[in-house]
Amino acid sequence: MTLSQKAFSLLQYPLPQHALSRLTGKFGQCDHPWVKNTLINAFIKRFNVDMSQALEPDPTAYSTFNDFFTRALRADARPLGDGVLSPADGTLSQFGRLTTAGMLVQAKGHMFSAQTLLGGDKRLADEFLNGSFATVYLSPSDYHRVHMPVTGTLREMIYVPGRLFSVNQATANHVPGLFARNERLVCIFDTEHGPMAMVLVGAMIVAAIETVWSGQVTPLSGHPQRMRFGQPIVLEKGAEMGRFKLGSTVVMCFANPIMFGNHALGTKIQMGQSLATATP
Numbered sequence: 001m002t003l004s005q006k007a008f009s010l011l012q013y014p015l016p017q018h019a020l021s022r023l024t025g026k027f028g029q030c031d032h033p034w035v036k037n038t039l040i041n042a043f044i045k046r047f048n049v050d051m052s053q054a055l056e057p058d059p060t061a062y063s064t065f066n067d068f069f070t071r072a073l074r075a076d077a078r079p080l081g082d083g084v085l086s087p088a089d090g091t092l093s094q095f096g097r098l099t100t101a102g103m104l105v106q107a108k109g110h111m112f113s114a115q116t117l118l119g120g121d122k123r124l125a126d127e128f129l130n131g132s133f134a135t136v137y138l139s140p141s142d143y144h145r146v147h148m149p150v151t152g153t154l155r156e157m158i159y160v161p162g163r164l165f166s167v168n169q170a171t172a173n174h175v176p177g178l179f180a181r182n183e184r185l186v187c188i189f190d191t192e193h194g195p196m197a198m199v200l201v202g203a204m205i206v207a208a209i210e211t212v213w214s215g216q217v218t219p220l221s222g223h224p225q226r227m228r229f230g231q232p233i234v235l236e237k238g239a240e241m242g243r244f245k246l247g248s249t250v251v252m253c254f255a256n257p258i259m260f261g262n263h264a265l266g267t268k269i270q271m272g273q274s275l276a277t278a279t280p
Contacts, residue, residue: 028066028245039065047141053077070144070210070243078143080238081274084258085149087198087241087250089142092267092275093169095134095260098253102126104133106172106179114253116180117199119160119224124188127195132258134275135179136250137167145243146250147271150278152189152196154233159217159225160184167203167249179251185209185217187241193278194255200242201249211242238272254278 030036040059044051051057055072062068086092094105102114102125114133115125138144162183165175172178183202188195200209210216213233235241258276269275 028069029064031064033060036062036065036068040068043068043140047139049141053143066245069245072145073143078270078272080272082277083274084193084254084276084278085147085238086136086269086271086273086275087149087252088136088138088144088146089270090136090138090250090268092263092265092269093135093137093172093249094265095263095276096132097257098128098131098133100130102129104135104251104253106135106177110172110176110178112177112180116177117184117251118186118197118253119158119226121158127255128197128253131194131256132254132260132276134252134260136252136269137169137172138244138248138250140246143271144245145240145271146198146200148189148198148235148237148239148241149252149275150191150193150196151237152191152235154213154229154235155188155190155195157211157214157217157227158186158188159227160186161223162202165203167201179249185211185242187211189235193258196255197251197253198241199251199253200244201251203246203248208245209242209248210245212240 037060040062043049044059051059053073055074056062059068062071096105098104098114103111104114104117106112114128115122118124160183163181165171165178165182167178167182179201185200187198189198202209208216213229256278258278260276
């Protein structure tokens with residue numbers, strides 16, 4: 001890690017992370033044409049966003065910056081592959097097996113526990129011992145809707161409060177337990193391949209996380225909340241399950257081992273791309 005990367009990580013500790021993120025959210029929701037068009041056009045230029053794949057390619061047609069940021073894609077923009085799919089556009093930053101102690105790799109030299117990631121529930125975390133995990137980092141330029149890697153029935157949703165460190169690679173390399181420290185939304189699904197956890201991790205200036213069944217969920221009050229729903233919520237493979245208002249990370253945990261094939265760490269992937277094969 002370079003000195004500048006280390007300094008960037010250290011400077012985040014004293015920042016008012018939540019206040020900055022909520023302030024960003026106010027700008028993102030502003031519908032004044034000059035404000036939202038200026039933000040959108042500057043963002044497209046800065047991050048070289050390809051609007052040709054968007055369902056609505058005209059940047060000025062979006063009512064707010066947040067609507068632009070969480071834009072839908074054309075139906076043919078992300079064909080679905082076989083096996084376990086990538087849940088989002090982004091970088092495959094880590095993947096592999098959970099250890100017998102229930103630990104996941106965050107970055108070289110950094111591990112964190114599934115129990116902490118999933119909100120402190122040991123019984124829930126034990127379901128994933130010896131299973132597999134994958135972490136997908138969504139950069140600002142990526143498509144920011146999150147989709148189902150396999151078909152699943154929602155068992156419960158857990159809101160876990162926390163910090164809002166940046167989740168880029170520089171911070172992941174330096175801040176211990178990053179994904180288990182940040183505010184996050186844990187969604188537990190039952191699938192034909194066993195239990196699956198989809199963890200949507202908040203980050204610096206991420207104003208909110210949404211799901212398709214509850215709408216905007218974060219921010220909530222500063223204590224964990226577990227939510228179950230009266231009617232079964234079944235989401236098909238490839239269906240949208242949530243979205244970020246600004247970039248962040250998805251951590252997937254599978255109770256059973258899956259085979260990741262020839263993917264390499266740091267590979268750019270797209271939503272719907274074949275990511276792995278579930279073992280029998």
